[in-house]
Amino acid sequence: xxxxxxxxxxxxxxxxxxxxxxxxxxxxxxxxxxxxxxxxxxxxxxxxxxxxxxxxxxxxxxxxxxxxxxxxxxxxxxxxxxxxxxxxxxxxxxxxxxxxxxxxxxxxxxxxxxxxxxxxxxxxxxxxxxxxxxxxxxxxxxxxxxxxxxxxxxxxxxxxxxxxxxxxxxxxxxxxxxxxxxxxxxxxxxxxxxxxxxxxxxxxxxxxxxxxxxxxxxxxxxxxxxxxxxxxxxxxxxxxxxxxxxxxxxxxxxxxxxxxxxxxxxxxxxxxxxxxxxxxxxxxxxxxxxxxxxxxxxxx
Amino acid sequence: xxxxxxxxxxxxxxxxxxxxxxxxxxxxxxxxxxxxxxxxxxxxxxxxxxxxxxxxxxxxxxxxxxxxxxxxxxxxxxxxxxxxxxxxxxxxxxxxxxxxxxxxxxxxxxxxxxxxxxxxxxxxxxxxxxxxxxxxxxxxxxxxxxxxxxxxxxxxxxxxxxxxxxxxxxxxxxxxxxxxxxxxxxxxxxxxxxxxxxxxxxxxxxxxxxxxxxxxxxxxxxxxxxxxxxxxxxxxxxxxxxxxxxxxxxxxx
Numbered sequence: 160x161x162x163x164x165x166x167x168x169x170x171x172x173x174x175x176x177x178x179x180x181x182x183x184x185x186x187x188x189x190x191x192x193x194x195x196x197x198x199x200x201x202x203x204x205x206x207x208x209x210x211x212x213x214x215x216x217x218x219x220x221x222x223x224x225x226x227x228x229x230x231x232x233x234x235x236x237x238x239x240x241x242x243x244x245x246x247x248x249x250x251x252x253x254x255x256x257x258x259x260x261x262x263x264x265x266x267x268x269x270x271x272x273x274x275x276x277x278x279x280x281x282x283x284x285x286x287x288x289x290x291x292x293x294x295x296x297x298x299x300x301x302x303x304x305x306x307x308x309x310x311x312x313x314x315x316x317x318x319x320x321x322x323x324x325x326x327x328x329x330x331x332x333x334x335x336x337x338x339x340x341x342x343x344x345x346x347x348x349x350x351x352x353x354x355x356x357x358x359x360x361x362x363x364x365x366x367x368x369x370x371x372x373x374x375x376x377x378x379x380x381x382x383x384x385x386x387x388x389x390x391x392x393x394x395x396x397x398x399x400x401x402x403x404x405x406x407x408x409x410x411x412x413x414x415x416x417x418x419x420x421x422x423x424x425x426x427x428x429x430x431x432x433x434x435x436x437x438x439x440x441x442x443x444x445x446x447x448x449x450x451x452x453x454x455x456x457x458x459x
Numbered sequence: 460x461x462x463x464x465x466x467x468x469x470x471x472x473x474x475x476x477x478x479x480x481x482x483x484x485x486x487x488x489x490x491x492x493x494x495x496x497x498x499x500x501x502x503x504x505x506x507x508x509x510x511x512x513x514x515x516x517x518x519x520x521x522x523x524x525x526x527x528x529x530x531x532x533x534x535x536x537x538x539x540x541x542x543x544x545x546x547x548x549x550x551x552x553x554x555x556x557x558x559x560x561x562x563x564x565x566x567x568x569x570x571x572x573x574x575x576x577x578x579x580x581x582x583x584x585x586x587x588x589x590x591x592x593x594x595x596x597x598x599x600x601x602x603x604x605x606x607x608x609x610x611x612x613x614x615x616x617x618x619x620x621x622x623x624x625x626x627x628x629x630x631x632x633x634x635x636x637x638x639x640x641x642x643x644x645x646x647x648x649x650x651x652x653x654x655x656x657x658x659x660x661x662x663x664x665x666x667x668x669x670x671x672x673x674x675x676x677x678x679x680x681x682x683x684x685x686x687x688x689x690x691x692x693x694x695x696x697x698x699x700x701x702x703x704x705x706x707x708x709x710x711x712x
Contacts, residue, residue: 343559343618346510347573347625348549350542357576361563439563439605 209409213400214416222396223417229382229392230421233317234375240318241325246355248330259326266323272384274320279312279388309390313382321378328370332363364436372429376422393417461660462523462550462628463488464509469518471504471684478504480684482518486677491661493671493692496681497707502664505681506631509662510551511544522551522629549577552622556634558614560606560621566593567602570621578625585624592620596650612643616650623654630654632663668711672696680704 199205213219247259266274282303289300307315336359344358386395397410404410469482478501486492494502507513509520511528519536520527528544529536539547560569570589574580593599596616598609606614615635622630632651636644648670655661655674665671671678675692680701688701699705 337559339555339557339559340561342512343553343555343561345512345545346548346551346553346555347622348545348547348577349573350545350577353576357572358561362561436563439565439607 204408205412206406206409209406210412210416213397213406213410213413216400216413218391218396218399219393219413219417222391222393223421225390226379226382226392226394226417227421229313229317229385230375230379232314233321233382234378236314236318237321237378238325238329238371240322241327242329244322244326245329245333248326249333263323263326266319271316271320271381272387274316275313275384275388278307278315279309281307281312309385309388312388313385313390317378317382320381321374324374325371328367328374329363331370332365332367333359335366336362361436365433365440368429368433368436372425372433375429376425379421379425380418460626460628461489461658463521464629464660464662465519465521466505466509467519467521469505469508469520470516471501471508471513472516478684479508482686484679484686484689486660486662488660489658490676491655491663491674492677492679493675494662494664494679494681495666495668495671495707500681501684502681503633506633506662506664509629509631510548510553512553514538522547525550527551545577549625550627551629551631552625552627553631554615554618554622554633554635556637558606558611558618558638560614560618562606564606565602566598566604566606566609566617569606569617570624573621574624589620589624592623593617595653596620597646610643611639612646615639615647619647619650619654627659629660629662632661632665634664634666636665636667666711668696668708680707682707 200207244259244262247255248263250256269277285303287300288303288306289297291297340358340362341354344354349358382392383394385392386398389395391399394414397414401407401410464484464486466482466484466486469479470477471479482505494505496502504513508515509522509527511520515528519529525547526536527547529538531537561572564572567586567589570592571582571585574585574588575582590599590602593602596619598613598616598620601609601613601617606617609617619635635651636647639647644667648667651661651663651670652674663670663675671692677690678692678695679689680687680695680699680703682703688695688699688704695704696708699708
């Protein structure tokens, strides 16, 4: 502006802009964090010794296993069912489209907790379950209350609920695949089943994985509702202990710790699965990290 | 190995609008036919009918002795289930304007996948053939690259190799150079010229008049869903009879 055009800049060193505001805000935030941390560790009511004692208690570990079991089962069957629902929704058959839509509508509309109670009490509707084949007659029968344990009620409710959400995620993924990919596969002579498995699904996974990761973590936390039907997941196991000892906060912290650990493991797993399915598109990711790295270099 | 193509009385509508009307065409085995015409004239649709990417409203298409996409039942032509159409398409290669390489597969995998998965051929056999084809299209040095790391011209050459890996009797090209930068058009046309001398039946929808003049045996000129004029390439380009074709040629040259 005010410099003369012929001013001599040769030999001058270029230095980055000094961000004093950043230093100031970082210091403030660090001070606040230190205060919080010191209060957490100095307040005796957190009872960290009780937390440490109960963290690996047998009943808590069994609860953790139950939580993992419920999550794995409901995610596997939920996404299998969700894929089926997505294919129905995208099919040319109007009946299948409609049924898939109604299913998703119903199971997304009814709260998880209500569904859980409904399945748990289904014996009131159907006291006896039986399998009858034509010409052969009744081949299997059982009292509903024997079949519907807290565990099977929880699995039913979680799978039904999960598949409704998974259906929408999988559908979005399938629709994100370029139609030209289908034509290329068709033109080579791929059969419809092969096109879905080998061309559509691997490419759809890139779109499916981020929301699916959310969904899996969400599902892990949703399993906590099973404590209301006395199924011993990690939360209910903690509750059983604190109802006896009144150490409510430490045992809730034990449950919190386990949930944090499990979701962290899932997040790390999600990262690697995403890297695998973005092969062929990886440069975009690498470019992002490179840009972030460049920005840091510049600031230092 | 090549087959003739016979089109008889093809009619095709898209939601009430006629896009192909009474198309009759004989394409000799091993010949190169170029389909010319203004955009919207139905030339791409006609090409896509040959491997049944589009259904017909009337007419029949024969590749060799095979009725494509349909079978006769009494007085009806019933559309074949997709699995059987897939079987027919194995013999008909196609190259698209947008290349449509599989982005999650490397160059070599793109070329090898179909013979391995569809024809269940032995891996060493397929690999040898794929490497030879990639050599022919000049991409032997990029076999482990991802499609997005290649230029448009390179991607299209891989797409040609991918189609040829299934050893088709007929090759369809749907505007193979229209999505390319001008300087990349030549390398793709060069590969297609080589292929034309190999004796495979080729049907090419393109705007490259130079390619048509140099390589085509026959030219088909379409306008408004119908064949306006067709015949020997040189004759048709040098002395077009129909005023519509004359107008078209003067506008593109």
